[in-house]
Amino acid sequence: MVKNVAYLTPVALNFAVGEEVPEWVQLLPAAPHVIGRDGRRWHMFDPSVVVSRFDPAKLPQVDIEHSSELLAPQGMPAPAVGWIEALDVRDGAIWGKVSWTGVGRDYVASRAYRYLSPVFRHTQSGEIIEIASAGLTNNPNLEMAALNAAQYEENVMDPAILEALGLKPDSFCCRRRCGDQQPERQRAHCAQCCANP
Incomplete structure (x- = not known):
């Protein structure tokens, strides 16, 4: 079993106030290379492998600041704010369909959190193989274009x-x-x- 887990913070959840909270969100940038602002590097030569490992019977959780990975193992609360129900490859990037809870929808709609950070499993050589969870955050690590041009220009x-x-x-x-x-x-x-x- 692969135990390497990486915590990343990449995706801007940008949409106009009052618009519907996005159902599909980008989880990983386009393959083949994924490079964090902190210098860590991974690769994803075949994004379809990540999608094929998705198990709909065990939906990855969306939480706050990776609490399901960091706090839950210590017996602390780590409530879900959403569930990743499906994965898709779009132009070499991994996208996830998120079913938001009421709290998650409020956090995103109010812009209390503007980014989504995936946790993924990878091999020792750095090949990304599976999305484990994701967390709402305000501290992005990956270099990915925002979902709208206004954020990029800012x-x-x-x-x-x-x-x-x-x-x-x-x-x-x-x-x-x-x-x-x-x-x-x-x-x-x-x-x-x-x-x-």
């Missing part, structure tokens, strides 16, 4: 910092990797990752 790096670093405003690194960090972290990160564009 995360553009400060132009003054770009100028000080001698970078162009449309720099891929600074728009995708540094956009949501605090200015002092942006400088340090860009100096490191953009040194050899």
